[in-house]
Amino acid sequence: MRLSDLLDYSVLDSDGTDLGRVSDVRIVQDGPIVRGVQAAFRVDALVVGRGGLAERLGYVRARVQGPWLLRVLFTRLEQRAHIVEVDRIDHWDDDEAVIRLRKVGH
């Protein structure tokens, strides 16, 4: 699969609510060591919806506090973005390009 394929997927919550399309992918370099060279790049979460810019600039989850004008602006944007941890994915529908999520805690 290519990243560009993944960016075509829509994400549906466990109750069927459409959260939007995948707008970015958060990657953490903490996977197993590949060929003795470096840790693998694990896909940790999908950034879903149009507020992805706020996440990428660090305004989601209060990682960046200021300047206040940007904080206010991006806090609003944040409400439109969803960070979906990969372990919440329940089902991939590759024909329809849809990712279905499981309920939190299941």
Added chain:
Amino acid sequence: MTDGRVLHATLDLLDRQLLDRDGVLCGNVDDLEIQRDDTTGEMFVTALLTGPGILAYRLGARRLGRWTQRANRRLHDDDAPGALTDRTRIPIELAQQIGPSISVAVGADDLASHDAERWALAHIIDHIPGNASRAPQ
């Protein structure tokens, strides 16, 4: 989330300039290859993709992208040097430094990024009397 380095694919990887092992510009990251394990649900970025057709595919021209990749492979891969099995695919473990540009442990000639220029140099420019160019060996 654990303590490893955190990157965002579209912000930190896509469209970044690639530098080969000698610091020569050798294309841009046009797309990423992601492997999904259906049993564990884990996904890993396994390669940087660059070269003819990759960007067209990413921008939505899927058929044109695939066709361009196939055509480029037919034209250039037989006589291409280098150890990569797919010259549009750089395994992620060969990405040595990721920053404003990405340094990779391959030579520019091993990649398909400049195949069209190389072909034009070898088949057209070199045959023009008085040209000062040399096709890469």
